[in-house]
Amino acid sequence: MKILVCITHVPDTTSRIAFTDGDTKFDKNGVQFIIGPYDDYALARAVELKEQSGGSITVLNVGEAETEPTIRKALAIGADDAIRINAFPEDALFVAKQIAAVAKDGGFDLILMGRESIDFNGGQVHGMVGELLGIPSVSPVMTLDIDGDTAKISREIEGGKEYMELPLPFVAGCQEPIAEWKIPNMRGIMSARTKPLEVKDPTGDAPKTKVSKFELPPAKGDVKLVDPDNMDELVNLLKNEAKVI
Amino acid sequence: MSAEKRNFVDEFESPDFYALDDLLTEEHKLIRSSVRDFVKKEITPYIEDWAEKNHFPEEIVKKFGEVGAFGPTIPTEYGGGGLDYTSYGLIMQEVERGDSGMRSTASVQGSLVMYPIYAYGSEEQKKKYLPKLASGEMLGCFGLTEPNHGSNPSGMETHFKDKGDHYLLNGAKMWISNSPYADVAVVWAKNEEGRIHGLIVERGMEGFSTPETHGKWSLRASCTGELVFSDVKVPKENLLPGKSGLGAPMGCLDKARYGIAWGAIGAAMDCYDSAKRYSLERVQFGKPIGAFQLVQKKLSEMLTEITKAQLLNWKLGKMMDEGKATTSQISMAKRNSVEVALNIAREARQIHGGMGITGEYPMMRHMMNLESVVTYEGTHDIHLLILGAEITGIPAFK
Ligand SMILES: Cc1cc2nc3c(=O)[nH]c(=O)nc-3n(C[C@H](O)[C@H](O)[C@H](O)COP(=O)(O)OP(=O)(O)OC[C@H]3O[C@@H](n4cnc5c(N)ncnc54)[C@H](O)[C@@H]3O)c2cc1C
Ligand SMILES: Cc1cc2nc3c(=O)[nH]c(=O)nc-3n(C[C@H](O)[C@H](O)[C@H](O)COP(=O)(O)OP(=O)(O)OC[C@H]3O[C@@H](n4cnc5c(N)ncnc54)[C@H](O)[C@@H]3O)c2cc1C
Numbered sequence: 001m002k003i004l005v006c007i008t009h010v011p012d013t014t015s016r017i018a019f020t021d022g023d024t025k026f027d028k029n030g031v032q033f034i035i036g037p038y039d040d041y042a043l044a045r046a047v048e049l050k051e052q053s054g055g056s057i058t059v060l061n062v063g064e065a066e067t068e069p070t071i072r073k074a075l076a077i078g079a080d081d082a083i084r085i086n087a088f089p090e091d092a093l094f095v096a097k098q099i100a101a102v103a104k105d106g107g108f109d110l111i112l113m114g115r116e117s118i119d120f121n122g123g124q125v126h127g128m129v130g131e132l133l134g135i136p137s138v139s140p141v142m143t144l145d146i147d148g149d150t151a152k153i154s155r156e157i158e159g160g161k162e163y164m165e166l167p168l169p170f171v172a173g174c175q176e177p178i179a180e181w182k183i184p185n186m187r188g189i190m191s192a193r194t195k196p197l198e199v200k201d202p203t204g205d206a207p208k209t210k211v212s213k214f215e216l217p218p219a220k221g222d223v224k225l226v227d228p229d230n231m232d233e234l235v236n237l238l239k240n241e242a243k244v245i
Numbered sequence: 246m247s248a249e250k251r252n253f254v255d256e257f258e259s260p261d262f263y264a265l266d267d268l269l270t271e272e273h274k275l276i277r278s279s280v281r282d283f284v285k286k287e288i289t290p291y292i293e294d295w296a297e298k299n300h301f302p303e304e305i306v307k308k309f310g311e312v313g314a315f316g317p318t319i320p321t322e323y324g325g326g327g328l329d330y331t332s333y334g335l336i337m338q339e340v341e342r343g344d345s346g347m348r349s350t351a352s353v354q355g356s357l358v359m360y361p362i363y364a365y366g367s368e369e370q371k372k373k374y375l376p377k378l379a380s381g382e383m384l385g386c387f388g389l390t391e392p393n394h395g396s397n398p399s400g401m402e403t404h405f406k407d408k409g410d411h412y413l414l415n416g417a418k419m420w421i422s423n424s425p426y427a428d429v430a431v432v433w434a435k436n437e438e439g440r441i442h443g444l445i446v447e448r449g450m451e452g453f454s455t456p457e458t459h460g461k462w463s464l465r466a467s468c469t470g471e472l473v474f475s476d477v478k479v480p481k482e483n484l485l486p487g488k489s490g491l492g493a494p495m496g497c498l499d500k501a502r503y504g505i506a507w508g509a510i511g512a513a514m515d516c517y518d519s520a521k522r523y524s525l526e527r528v529q530f531g532k533p534i535g536a537f538q539l540v541q542k543k544l545s546e547m548l549t550e551i552t553k554a555q556l557l558n559w560k561l562g563k564m565m566d567e568g569k570a571t572t573s574q575i576s577m578a579k580r581n582s583v584e585v586a587l588n589i590a591r592e593a594r595q596i597h598g599g600m601g602i603t604g605e606y607p608m609m610r611h612m613m614n615l616e617s618v619v620t621y622e623g624t625h626d627i628h629l630l631i632l633g634a635e636i637t638g639i640p641a642f643k
Contacts, residue, residue, distance in 0.1 A: 068271075069271040069274070069275065072271065072272075072275065073275055076275060076279075183279050183282045183283050183286065183312065184275065184279045185279070185311060185312045185313045186276065186279075186312065186313025186314075186317055186326040186328060186332075186336075187313055187321070187326065189272060189275055189276055189279065189313075189328075190321065190326060190327055190328065193272070
């Protein structure tokens, strides 16, 4: 089975978030970058599927050269080769077109992504890629098993779960508990040194959206602790100071 | 045994005050973060419980093998990692940030068992033992110290006689890390001419036993014991042919001491990190205690010492890669790191006040562990004598 895993290069979840250039650009200063946590689940499941039934895993990232350490990590975890589309990932449709261009003639049986990126949380790329390739796209996928040409998946839906069967190939946006994150081991890191990482030029498509401004949520105010025996004080504060009741 | 899992706040930040990460490659950083994630998942949540119960988690051996913590510098053809010494140092730093006992298990296996087999062993010995030691299928131990000979191993009494088709080994070793669980032991013993050789002794050989040493207040999650040999018949092919004399075990100690230099700073970083966080959270006299000058002095000195040690370790790693590091340079780094770590553990414990003596925080465990680390692999004072002999040309051991 040939699996394509699309990974993002995103700030670590504990990073302090700030913006520059008149609040239009994310400030990368001092930020640690990681594989998108949902993409990491997708990759972990791909490694498990490969362990079960053989095949190969290609990881793909649309990003500039700075994302290569993140791609190397994916190779250390167990991907066989990697492609980087050398472009700044401006918007979801632009990214989806890049992915679709790679996938179109790639002969992949499965295209795994995260349910959403954790930097801009669009949750759109998988749907767009499915549409561009004319194949099904499902998300968020919580379990995924392959039986011949068919996949059995389960999906989280409002207030419950949905069980589905669908033919290969398709696109899946993954989330836990599809697999447990894999920690690269030293042998994996060593072998990642020599695994191929191909850099490709982007398609001619231009990004169609433009960020006008980012805004951080308002800073948290001071916390007041109220003694559990002093309910009157709590009601008074909620009513007169916080003005929420 | 099922261990109690504790959920610690683990927002550990590796102090890098002098941007020394610039001296590392992307691969080094990936190695560090991978081992850090491993320790966070497999060691940190359980270690206080293991230490409290004096329990060696046998299952960690396979896990260390899987992640690649055993023999990272041994070539891949023998199952090792084929990595450089900086990588090895970073692995030890992260494992010891978790616990010195866990690091001891890994450094004994890598530097004191795999290394002598790799450097002094025959091709058959390498093929037979190294891949299984690397994967954690086998656990090894290193027997040098004896009841009557610690700092002065050349006085060892353990000896073997050539009996034609085998050697007959007699004697006893003491303070041997991993021994009660070990499948193989690299044992240093004298032949009939009094020359020291290494022998590979396997569990199950008649007359060989490994009683556990009880009552340790230090390295409680690492298992320590004796090696007792009474008329053990050791096959001749189990003698390490490549090197003999005291220099052979000393060559192994150089590698292990190098790993300790990095490891102890891992323990120091863990204590510093906890102290830094606590000093900002704990309020006394209406302010976080980190606002007081005396607490700031402690934190400033900790960070200074960690930074100096990081530089020393990094440069030593480069010299190890080039094959230029000397025993006395390694002594300096081992001794410095352990002293720094012990001082930081004590100061960090004080910053935590009464809370600092409990297992809610790691300092007491690190501090007690470090009392072994300051003693084994050459005591603190023996390293001074090694440096003193280097400086003056006059050995003061005897
Ligand atoms: C307004 C805006 C500003 C941006 N600014 C930056 C920036 O400053 N720096 C920067 O690095 N990126 C930037 N991006 C790109 C962003 O990180 C995403 O890569 C991309 O836009 C898709 O975003 P999304 O939230 O719609 O993805 P989603 O649809 O939430 O992603 C779903 C899945 O698609 C896949 N995927 C998404 N993006 C990529 C990709 N680039 N390569 C491979 N697979 C991918 C992943 O598997 C992901 O889990 C920006 C995006 C937007 C929308
Ligand atoms: C937990 C633990 C694990 C260990 N694991 C191993 C292992 O796996 N394999 C192994 O072979 N050994 C191991 N050891 C043994 C360790 O290496 C010895 O304890 C160490 O070498 C010191 O020997 P000793 O305990 O006999 O102390 P001694 O040599 O008796 O020293 C006692 C004191 O005298 C001082 N001293 C001795 N000689 C001099 C001198 N010439 N001048 C000044 N001061 C001197 C020492 O510095 C020390 O302070 C371990 C020890 C511990 C505690």
